[in-house]
Amino acid sequence: QVQLVESGGGVVQPGRSLRLSCAASGFTFSNYGMHWVRQAPGKGLEWVAAISDAGITQAYTDSVKGRFTISRDNSKNTLYLQMNSLITEDAAVYYCAKERGPFDAFDVWGQGTMLTVSS
């Protein structure tokens, strides 16, 4: 079945780095754009970053530009989010999501991985 499984979350100190991964299965990963969406505790959803199917184009929300990098390895069916210079406001559950098509809705979501930023 179509599935996304995130990993890599944990507790990290402010200013440090962490890389999240999202393993995809059940669909042709290289055909779809992918996204990261986060949700701080008790808060709403916030789109973080997107990458096109071939990995050529990326987009970011303003608050993470210059600190986060989205990438993918289509040979491994895996999406990544490299997070540098982490701040307390980055603490959240991070979801990866598959888009139905370019600029379209997110039709498949992972279960999420939790990031805590604390000294």
Place this chain on the structure above:
Amino acid sequence: EIVLTQSPGTLSLSPGERATLSCRASQSVTSTYLTWYQQKPGQAPRLLIYGASSRATGIPDRFGGSGSGTDFTLTISRLEPEDFAVYYCQHYGNSLYTFGQGTKLEIK
């Protein structure tokens, strides 16, 4: 940047009643890129409606979406116990994806 404002913040209804949730955009948006999601506690969001009015695969027909321009509506015709959750609208525009702040639908 387009801002999506959802109302009400919380909606208290009973099973069997009709629910009407609003999503208002700060400027006119393309209906093609207006989406609704449902999220239950401890779960990932679930796609309900895309293109403002098209139901996603497996979504019951009691869920309906409508609207255009700046005003969009998610309607649940007869609430089932499993429908009580938080609902988010989302829009794509200018290389950015924006979510509304959510409407919590709770049992009265």
